[in-house]
Amino acid sequence: MVEVNLHGRQPQTVINLRRVEELHEWSHRHTQQTVTIGSAVPYSVMETGKIAELVPALAQAARTVGSPQIRAAGTLGGNLGTCSPAGDSLPVLSALNAVIHLIGPQGTRDVAWGEFMLGVKKNALGSGEFVHSITVPVIQGWQGYAKVGTRNAMVIATASACLVRDTEEGLISIALGSVGPTIIRCSQAEKWLRKTTSLRAGAQINADLAVEFGRRVSDEATPIDDHRSTAAYRRHCVAILAQRLLVRSLA
Amino acid sequence: MTTTHPTSTSTRAGTLGTNAHRPDGVAKVQGGFAFSSDMWSENMLWGATLRSPHPYAKIISIDDSAALAIDGVECVVTAQDVPGNPYYGLIMSDQPVFAAIGDTVRYCGEPIAAVAADHPETCKRALAAIKVVYEILTPVTNPQDCVSGIAPQIHPQGNVYRHQRIITGDQSIVGDVIVEGTYEIGMQDQAFLGLESALAIPDSGGEGLELYVATQWLHEDRKQIAACLNIPEDKIRLVLGGVGGAFGAREDISLQVHTCLLALKSGRPVRISYGREESFYGHVHRHPATIWMRHHADRNGKILKIESTMLFDGGAYCSTSPAVLINAITHTQGPYKCDTASVEGWAVRTNNPPCGAMRGFGVVQACFAHESQMEKLGVALGLSPVEIRLRNVMETGDRLITGQIMDSVAPVEQCIRETDAIAMPEPLLPNADIRQIPGGTGLTAQPGNIVRGVGWGVSMKNLMYSEGFDDYSTARCRMTDGVVSVKFATSEVGQGFTMLAQQIARTILGVDEVLLDTIDTQVGSAGSTSASRQTWMSGGAVKAACEKVLEDLFDHAALTFELSRDHVRIEETDIVDILSGRRIAVSEASKGINLDRTEEYHHPPTEDLDENGQGNCHVAFAFVAHRAVVDVDVELGLVKVVQIATAQDVGRILNPISVQGQVEGGIAQGLGLAVMEEIIVKDGKVRNPSFTDYLLPTFLDAPLVEMVLIEEFEPKSPLGAKGVGEPPCISVTPAIANAIRNATGRELPRVPIRPYDICL
Secondary structure, X not given: OHHHHHHOOOOOOOOOOOOOHHHHOEEEEOOOOEEEEEXXXXXXXXXXXXXXXXXXXXXXXXXXXXXXXXXXXXXXXXXXXXXXXXXXXXXXXXXXXXXXXXXXXXXXXXXXXXXXXXXXXXXXXXXXXXXXXXEEEOXXXXXXXXXXXXXXXXXXXXXXXXXXXXXXXXXEEEEEEOOOOOOEEOHHHHXXXXXXXXXXXXXXXOHHHHHHHHHHHHHHOOOOOOOOOOHHHHHHHHHHHHHHHHHHHHX | OEEOOOOOOOOOOOOOXXXXXXXXXXXXXXXXXXXXXXXXXXXXXXXXXXXOOOOOEEEEEEEOHHHHOOOOEEEEEOHHHOOOOOEEOOOOOOEEOOOXXXXXXXXXXOEEEEEEEOOHHHHHHHHHHOEEEEEEOOOOOOHHHHHHOOOOOOOOOOOEEEEEEEEEOOXXXXXXXXEEEEEEEOOOOOOOOXXXXXXXXXXXXXXXXXXXXXXXXXXXXXXXXXXXXXXXXXXXXXXXXXXXXXXXXXXXXXXXXXXXXXXXXXXXXXXXXXXXXXXXXXXXXXXXXXXXXEEEEXXXXXXXXXEEEEEEEOOOOOXXXXXXXXXXXXXXXXXXXXXXXXXXXXXXXXXXXXXXOXXXXXXXXXXXXXXXXXXXXXXXXXXXXXXXXXXXXXXXXXXXXXXXXXXXXXXXXXXHHHHHOOOOOOOOOOOOOHHHOOOHHHOOOOHHHEEEEEEEEEEEEEEOXXXXXXXXXXXXXXXXXXEEEEEEOEOOOXXXXXXXXXXXXXXXXXXXXXXXXXXXXXXXXXXXXXXXXXXXXXXXXXXXXXXHHHHHHHHHHHHHHOXXXXXXXXXXXXXXXXXXXXXXXXXXXXXXXXXXXXXXXXXXXXXXXXXXOOOOOOXXXXXXXXXXXXXXXOOOOEEEEEEXXXXXXXXXXXXXXXXXXXXXXXXXXXXXXXXXXXXXXXXXXXXXXXXXXXXXOOOOOXXXXXXXXXXXXXXXXXXXXXXXXXXXXXXXXXXXXXXXXXXXXXXXXXXXXXXXXXXX
8 A cells, every 4th residue: 555655556456355354363273383363463463462472572573563553554464565674573474484374366375484585575476366374383482573773663674683592492593674685584693503502491691602693693684775774784783683682582 | 841930910811821722723633624735626626746856957858748638637837837037036036936948957856847637646647748858967966066166056146155254353362272073964854744735726807816825924925926927916815724834844935836827827726735755855954064163262161262164055946045054153152152253154056955944044053063062162171061051151231243232131041050950860770661761662772781871952042034134024903893803914833823812812902702814915924934933023013903902992992981091901801990990891892893903013123244244133032951861772873862851041921831832842853853854865866755764753752851931021022922933942952962972972973863873
């Protein structure tokens, strides 16, 4: 709708999905420890309540989206359809290895996050396809999201990060927003951290290691200069965010 | 909020000194108020404007045939359709109504043509169908190149709008302590609500028209429109459309002439309404400026000499650039004593967006520099920010660097001391709500990441127009069979003048109901709603008209009711003969009579500056002090302004809650300039013409405001009040910058301060 209202896009056909009830639903599968969220569930539903308990990083990301009015209307379906690197929820979906369920003329298919976002505002949606729902795992451990913007609310991310620490598997994953053409998963830094230290429950990390982790995370970012900020500042931000999130995950 | 003195003696609801209700208040809160973009007329066409995508280019050809062939397109107007003066402007008539074939466009967004059609979507298609061939030229974007003369001349009237110096005192003086700095101020937008909109309705069969428009100055608009249309002014009636806000951005012509041209050519009512993006191209902005300043002081901190050069980028057309520059250089000293100064200022033409009036009008830029300097001077002398300022405070009777004697009430010391006495905010607690912490719900920081800083800013601001300009105001008051109505052409842009006019009439005439006539050009000019002037000027005119009507009423009542003419007074809603003690209700005394008076108010005359910048160029001044407390995430460069403490010199308080609103709103606007608001221009193009990327403070960015109003009757002012609109937004910007400097130890010579200025 932003494209239509502000950028003069004139689509030939518009299909209203608002009244397709299953897109507004979400569920928690206890057996598989997953949460599946319909593409039309608004951020205001994710901010608090049961989803916030099960997927706290998603709730934190949802809380940073626009104003209360926008959070009452905005959805994961919108973030995925637009696929901007600044999409607030996308680093969370990346760090949690979300699976995107698509539906289209050829039926349904599941796409792993890693194959979904292809570039700036480019995704794997085929002609006539739309996002049905998104499945994320319920993680044992810690997860958190942080977003830098130039004002204290209602702002597009200058840089953002989501860190997930799975204490059962001893894994840490971290994904970055607004610092490259796609959401960036920092697999090198993740690998380095896994080799360097234990990430299972009860693990301790010293401050120097957190700083080094931040530095390695920022090395994987590919930010640009634009009217919103500079590449250097964005790179600096993700280093600080990664460092702070890692420390928080162990606090 | 506390006030240091009680206000008016009258407590009757709605009179001066009370929190009278705004006549437009309920409608605005409930969404029923008609803004200018809500206007509609039977048989109305929609208008739209074609703008240049280039900052500097020669127009080779314009072909509108494809646009005219579109079903629903009524007409297209270009430069060749302008029957009168092809240019307009507030000070210099240098801005084309439309850029003409063979001439150049001088800024990105300059109008080239306008269309009228049956639907806004038809207008969009028509604009896309107009073919313009450009020869692209290299834009002049560095104002310094205009001062040094290396830039090619981009307009027949030259690249320098004004060059003025101020030289006074013994230039050989050298201080014991010298501090200097070069400061930069970014381009701020007024970002008003209620976007530019106008509805033109041609007279049936006549040659005139009626224009409903959201503007700051109906008569000046009419003068410029009439010249462009080549129609006598009395054939054009301007009516104020509902205005959402202005802050200086509605002082220049934007869509007025275009709308009239389309209405006259089509013979039908036409409305043009800008969207937010077009609004960024459609009005002038605050001047970006570079200011060098050097202060000399003795060992006790007394300022001995100030040297400064100021460069203001006026953009492609003149607008009010010369006057903005004069305000800036004449406020170099700020609210401090100084006998010796050498100041040189330039306002120049570039291919950047045109700049002109915005709340603070040149003083904002000068104040950012002098208050940054005062902070440095304090550090150099080991004096606190309060102490260095107190040792230099200006007083009534002081001689300014222009030679003018400060004859306004000047409670600068009181402003500083009252601000200093306001309690500091609580420290940031470890369990603070995330919304209190810099970065907010972005969850970037925890209280342990945060450093607190404190900074000061104090300012002086001139009131009314300067340099010999007689910006008078007119008002008409009628009392007909007991019903009072007032009429004026004063633009109500949200400041609350309509409310104030009612308060004045209620107080003077002893009535409770005051009708407001339409705000239009059927009465004399009120001057512009700018320069913190309408309470003083139009307030003065309404007061004068009401007092004349009152004298007539007393004449009538004295005869009719056998009262002693020389001893009658208004008390509450009665006429009282203080000799006999007889009381006649005003409603009774005014039955069956019709009184009608129109009066003008003129402020005392002022003078032009001479070649050394000497002259009594300003009418009056107001003062304010700000103390900012900020929390800074030093590693990420994010800022939360915790508290602004302020004491403002306001003269007599006519409506306490309105003053409070101006103070809080001005602080939010000054905060915006300090940490986020900037139109980013690169190679002559605006990069962020939307509220997605032009960031205004949200409620979570707005600080706690603790204010003291210094109420001292200003004898020169007709109502004893000073303008309160501009002062609150001026020194709050350097106060916040100084607080961030205090927290981070960085020099930060530029506003807005960007996160990476703090942490990289």
